[in-house]
Amino acid sequence: MEFGGWPHNLAMEMNFTNVEFDCIRTRFAPSPTGYLHVGGARTGLFCYLLARRLGGKFLLRIEDTDQARNIESADQKLMDDLRWLGLQWDEGPQTGGPGAPYHQSQRLDIYRAHTRRLLDEGKAYYAFDTSSELDAMRQAAQREKRNFRYPRPASFPSNAQAEAARAAGRPVVVRLKMPDHGFVVKDQILGEVTIGAEELDDFVLVKSDGFPTYHYAVVIDDQHMRVTHVLRGQEHLMNTPRHMALQEALGYRTPVYGHLPIILNMDGSKMSKREKGRVVLAAFEAAVRGGKMDESSALRIAGLSDAEMLAAWRRGDTQLEGGALMRLARSLNVQAPEIEIHDFRVSGYLPEVLVNFIALLGWSAGDDREKFTLEELCTAFSLERIGKTNARFDRAKLLNFNTTAIAAAGAPRRVSALRDYLEVNEPGPLSKLGDAMLARLMEINEGVRVLRDVETKSAALFVRDEEIEYDADAVKQHWLKSDREGLRVLRDVRGALGLLNEWTAATIEPAIRQFAEGAKLGLGKVAQPTRIALTGKTISPSIFASLELLGREKSLGRIDRALRYGEKLQ
């Protein structure tokens, strides 16, 4: 047995008994239906880590065999997200490789050749049932309380009959003749899983549009792309016997399988993109009931031209396109839960945090360590330490990881992360700032949890004075309460600040502290009225840092403006 350059014990561990290989190969094979979601990212990450750990190759393949579900340029988005996480593939789209092409839609002739062979060998056969005929058979089976299995014909239709059926407008598919034995999946995570022959039926290999089904394409491609290890979600476990049957029919080796536990929402439901829609829909319906929004304004905000689309969405018949959903969410002032990796990027999570956190969903190092860089994961990772139990996606813990990571990051990383955050968001007051200013912002915004916090805390420092709007509650609480005490303090502190010649946090801080002391006031009694004068809100970076950043002229100007505004208030 040739184990290539791999340590013998590792090769044994990995079960390389029937595989000829130059190195081990894992693959991530998403279908292009949108952005990369958390579950997919975890699968991709584990594939990447296993390849790195065993010195193999990680490959990316786009499974675009469903012409109805494919979404324009979704493969680009998928690749963007993967790269953002740092999961660069060794073989796949754009990078190329010996298994090219890596879009299944470009490999139709390969599948076709194998279909010819299976048909000729009597291992597969044509079938002409319409979907309504199949539905009827399934319903009948259900009525009689038996499992539906496709009834294999006594004799297989000939090529000529298939031609005739096609000419007559019948759908023509190709089905695999399943063997009469069951299969044992030797899963590296779950152990041996036995599925009896009675559970398996003659499934479709080639659809009536000529495209292969998932099962068919995946088996052929894994063989030809020399994939040795298949890690995928547990939702595929029951598909594995089908794939093994196909491997048997085609004379292929069986790769090493590992079925990953599923990632669930905190409520125990499967984490899916629909989650986002549900939250936005609930907020929308509440707004409609409250008279705050109606159909026509929703259409305008979402940028939809078709009222029927909105109606269908409200009935739960369809999903709204991502951009429309986000616009609606923004206008409704709800934070739709992040589901796709891109959502986390837009909210201001760090990719290294996501990678770290996601790695812990179903894997652990075995000790108490849980902070890892991608590089550390590459060496610490192993198949044996993947768990069997489904994991819930705990946003609170992720948020904590992000908070500590931002706090621990060096200045360059903080700047690049903030820059990335700004670039994937709509342009705002911070968008055009230079690196030096971004670094300064990260410095004065201690304790931010997501990068969006930097924006919410300090955007007001970068707008024109006229754009400052004073928050009504804040004004009442900190300016007007106790017979306009806050405004009086503001006027007095303005006087004290006006005397300052040097305008830095180092000079401002003692001046304000002295002032507060002299007036027998807590710092808060001074800082809050001032903060509202500067930003219109009760939330901002440290008051001293805010004053310094704004500069003498702008700070005093804003306070004067605030005092004028305050005078007019009752």
Add this chain to the structure above:
RNA sequence: CCCCCCAUCGUCUAGAGGCCUAGGACAUCGGCUUUUCAAGCCGGCGACACGGGUUCGAAUCCCGUUGGGGGGACCA
């Protein structure tokens, strides 16, 4: 309804028959700190789903029950 998988604090997990009066992290609660939002610091509460075996001994092995999840497509 059928098939399959799973089962330790609220959550992610450590635990490979004695090291377990079950460890860590997040959350939570209490306190400290405090110019806002945060962050930080200290401390507390908190789990082996249930029932049978096996064994001198079980969170760990076996069986059953219950619960959760996945699958049952010309979707992947």
